[in-house]
Amino acid sequence: MNQPAESPVLALPDMQHQWLPFTPNREFKADPQLFARAKDQFYFDPAGRPILDGGSGLFTTPAGHCRDEIAEAVHRQLQELDFTPGFLRAHPKSFELARRIAGLLPEGLDRVFFVNSGSEAVDTAMKMCLAYHRARGEAGRTIFVSRERAYHGVNFGGVALSGMVNNRRAFGGTVHGVSHMRATWQEATRFQIGQPDQGAELADDLLAAIRVHGAENIAACVVEPIAGSTGVLVPPRGYLERLRDICTAHGILLVFDEVICGFGRTGEAFAAQSFGVTPDLITMAKAITNGAVPMAAVAAARFIHDTVMDAAPEGAIEFFHGYTWSAHPVACAAALASLDLYERDGLFARARALSPVFLEAVASLRDLPLVTDIRGYGMIAGIDLASDGKPGRRGQLLQKKLCDNGLHLKTTGDCAILAPQFVFSEAHIARMTEILRSTIASLG
């Protein structure tokens, strides 16, 4: 980055006007790490140096960067129909996309509402839960049960559900009426790759919430099947099944937030299928367009959709919710092209096939003295590093050094989160592991 300012390619932009999200702004601007270009498995910095994308962007881009098929579909769409109001008007591609997504979802979960980000998907799903219960005459069901160490985005509903104190402590009160179960991380299952054998009983925390609040006051239980952003906490065997049973027994809706897991990350289209547990709603985003255009969605079980529809008077709007950019034609075109790519190239099956190679490579790092735990499932893994005394500082340094050494991935606190693209080869996995090994070793 220390190139002469007169080079037109390498000159740094004036950065003072942009307030960056989830970034230490002052530190970043003093020593920025910019991506100028991307192709397939690599980002390139302004000097043209390749950086292997070990995070699929931000879990968004499993099919690799700048795919011609998506770029062409977006270009065609912009020339044909650039925008349609989503209220009282619609365009054919969004119906086609909803049908295609319904075809990937578990049986019965096939009514799709489009939004623009994972955060919007979460808040939309919360409203659907509340509207469903009201429509059935159970307006008292307003409490949500989620989990410690959950991440459900940054809108008010999602922040309230999330179990990350930093995301709410600067903002005072958010939405009230959320009860948090314990996270599923367990000391006894350190270094277990895949689903831990023990810990299903942690789902009984939902029973504890029922005892405290009364089932008749609880709208839904919201969980990420694998808690992704806070360090890849894989559900213990039997845990999600138990949550499902408790929800069913008590009339509580079960929501899977699959913003990270959806579209192949666990080796099936959705984690619901990988784990064999069908929730009542699924939120999805990120890989829906391979990261090319912002888009997200909520899939609701048909009975939820029909209950809300049937409760409204004939001719009335049934669900007073939606966004200007819901089902944007360009996003729909990008999503359809992405689903075509996933299907044509068998990318979910490829993720499934590559997973054992990936997980074994990650597990091989356990001998490094700074590494305190490794977890993983499908094409996502987390590596915990010992804190240097100030939580998060070592993780921050790690992701910066990794980028300098040619590997992009996200860290949360002192955990490195790996989410390779499904188009990685075994050689890319090996290279990623090598860079991780040498960089972690250099930290301590």
Ligand code: PLP
């Ligand atoms: N839910 C989960 C599980 C996520 O991982 C994320 C983002 O990482 C979100 C919601 C929020 O998505 P977005 O950043 O698109 O608003």
